Amino acid sequence: MAKISTNISEAQALLEKGELVAIPTETVYGLAANALNTEAVASIFEAKGRPHFDPLIVHLHDKSQLDVLCQKIPDVFYRLHETFSPGPITYILKKREIIPDLVTSGNDTVGIRFPNHPLTRELLFESGLPLAAPSANPFGYVSPTTAQHVENQLGKRIPYILDGGPCSVGIESTIIDLSSDKLKILRLGGLALEEIEEITGKIEVTTHSSSNPQAPGMLSSHYSPGKKLMIGNIDELLKTHSGKSTAIISLSKTFEGIPIENQKVLSPSGDLKLAAANLFKVLRELDRENIDVILAELMPNIGLGPAINDRLKRAAH
């Protein structure tokens, strides 16, 4: 069992000793280590069972720390940073030597994020450390959005979980590649594409797959729960799955003939931000239920809809 608490100095002391601490962010919980301590970073991969070809995001308090870690930072970074950071966006930038290769899986770029959670911001400020942190789940499983989610799966492997309550955004950050002249979105996430495009103009979204070396971690099965999940029109799916014990994930509708406890409505008012905040919790709940198949509908193609759909499709893989 990990200690679950809110003591910043205790978390800081562990990180300074090269130990792992799970940290709350507005997107999902991260599994953090001092990014400049190679041994500590190695133990992140070990605790998660994560392959070394999947690079980590480095979390910072302030952009004044950036010049030491990165180079050739383009102007567009500063425009995006001013509007969206701290917040659910990760910037891929050219790295400097000081960042261990293990953090970036040998890439000459590094993911940088300024998370927006008061506890973690205080920890970053007080310690002054750059924190390498992937989502705090075993490799291939849904990301955790509460301290208890982290405890359930990694509690035996880490000493401390900083408890910041449930994550307000609930899905991982949007990743934007600023390392070449052509801007690219590598992962849809907690910041809507439309908002980014207001600053950058139209931007290419490269969909991730196991064959895409640009985002080696974005394997298609990356968010899978243990249960079988089917996506489509729920009324149609219900016809073909009659007789099975089914559960449903919908944006706002409920359906007849399915026990109400097996119907997960992500947001009764159809609010996609709320739907995103509920998604991973719902997938975890259904994973524990005694059901054969989860039927899910796709969200509308606006705001956080595409990012939620991306996670549902990966879970269905």
Ligand code: TXA
């Ligand atoms: O919201 C988030 O981003 C959360 C919180 C904890 O900050 N973190 C997170 O980390 O989702 P992780 O490791 O589960 O996913 C980060 C993904 C990796 O799978 C990898 O594909 C991509 O970011 N990534 C990291 N560094 C990269 C790089 N240099 N080039 C391309 N992709 C990179």
Ligand code: MG
């Ligand atoms: Mg992850």
